[in-house]
Amino acid sequence: MAAGYKRKNIWFFHHYAVLPSMNGQIRPFNFGKMLKEHGYEATVFAASYLHHANRNVISDGRRCLFIDEEGVPFVFVNTPSSASGLGARIRNMASFYFGVMNVARDYAREHGKPDVIIASSPHPLTMIAGIRTAKKLKIPCVCEVRDLWPEAIFSFGKVKEHSFLGRILLAGEHWIYKNADRIIFTKEGDVDYLKERKWDAGQGGDIDLEKCHYINNGVDIEAFRQAITEERLADVALQDEKFKVVYVGSIRPVNEVGLLLDAAALLKEQRDIQFLIYGEGNQMEELQRRIAAEGLTNVTMKGYVERRFVPYILSQSSVNILNYSQAKYNWTRGNSSNKLFEYMASGKPIISTIKMGYCLLEKYQCGISLESSTPEELARAILKVRDLPHGKYEEMGKNAQRGAADFDYKALAAKLMAVIEGL
Known part of the structure; x- marks a missing residue:
């Protein structure tokens, strides 16, 4: 273990996380592997339906599937397909939101609670699930922002920023940033977004920029x-x-x-x-x-x-x-x-x-x-x-x-x- 660090148990909530043998997001796996080398324990909670491969790793009615590959345990939460359109994607996201909280609760009873939850976007429900689960377990939650939602939705023209739905989405986003114990942005300039919204403490807002960090994606x-x-x-x-x-x-x-x-x-x-x-x-x-x-x-x-x-x-x-x-x-x-x-x-x-x-x-x-x-x-x-x-x-x-x-x-x-x- 590296000097200055003490052993901790980390949970990653990441809807689209996959193992290296699958197509998709392997950032949580890479972090889990590196953390393990420094004496940490890391477990990844992900959706069973693999969005990038259009297949489901759970073919029956079980709530979750446990796979340990290269010493990084994955808990795949049973979720439906998201392939048939916007409605299917929303159902898939909602299913993971409720499912990961329930599975994580039971997993904590059997394996013990973590020291920290790291909950990743792009869609905000995963971060809300991370914050809610962390509060129940009385541990901190780090929210990792990979894409700025709802800004991306606004830029595609699917929802107007000043519409009723747009205002609700912005209020939810602000709640996440306010309640996260730390925020990790994957793009260097994303912290500028908080300043543009005037949500930072320096402009009278309630978000301390000191809790914001920049850790981009990368390569092994x-x-x-x-x-x-x-x-x-x-x-x-x-x-x-x-x-x-x-x-x-x-x-x-x-x-x-x-x-x-x-x-x-x-x-x-x-x-x-x-x-x-x-x-x-x-x-x-x-x-x-x-x-x-x-x-x-x-x-x-x-x-x-x-x-x-x-x-x-x-x-x-x-x-x-x-x-x-x-x-x-x-x-x-x-x-x-x-x-x-x-x-x-x-x-x-x-x-x-x-x-x-x-x-x-x-x-x-x-x-x-x-x-x-x-x-x-x-x-x-x-x-x-x-x-x-x-x-x-x-x-x-x-x-x-x-x-x-x-x-x-x-x-x-x-x-x-x-x-x-x-x-």
Whole structure:
């Protein structure tokens, strides 16, 4: 156990948490593994329906399923599918909210109560469940804010901020921040949101900014490097000598993968450039039709790929693309995408199709951020990286790896332990 820390039992409430063998959020597992190495105990409570894989790990009527993988116990709470639309997603969230409180109560009777609960968003019900459970157990609750809800809902236009529902959502959000013993934001600038709302004590509000902390997402560098060596994808396109422009992620409107096709159309005459797009989503067929109709032989849609192959894919690229919608999200406060840190760990230059606040590409000089997100600007950025002198290209890749080291889960776990011990 590291000096200065004493053994504690930590519970994570995280709706979308999964084990490394599954597709989804592995941040709680990574933290649990690192905390265990420092003498802590960690248990993760998650939903049984795996949103990113569209399957349920519980096939019968049992309330929960216990799985211990690599010494990090997971308690999967039985929840219904969220796949059939908004109503199903709301039912899934509500089911986890009530289910995790009931399962946690019984789990505490059998295994003893924890010292701290860490309850994570994006949806606020998990954080409310964490606060309520912690109050009953008379322990502190740390709320981890990964996405600012309801701001994200407002930005999509699904709910108006000044509507009756919008005001209720804001009141609930404020209650969470007020009642959390500590708040962890995954984006560096998210604390600015409290100031914009004038909820901070400095402007007469009731939230002390001293209880706010910044711990971004990250990457397990040791596991990432091991996967590059041991989990090689048999894909001849990755062995090609061409300049490989790689995107790995969802193929959905918010990711605007169509922009890559627009840039590819402008670069059709550049025979040494090949776009490789890995992932799946509801725009796959539409984009494949475009590729065929426009004769984009310089674009290949690779489809779904297992997570274990992602480190190798990224390591074989020439440049990796962070592709997002500029209009459908507020990027002024930074980025907490897991993909960003995997891109950095791969040691390859990065092009972001959006300009973010608190930009890590600028901080570590490891890539290019586009100002206006046009196909022409993206095409120019790709050519710029391709045409870099060899030494400058290598330096950009090394900068990316140095930046990734600051977001290795070992470093992030040390920050989390400091928050826990500060309670």
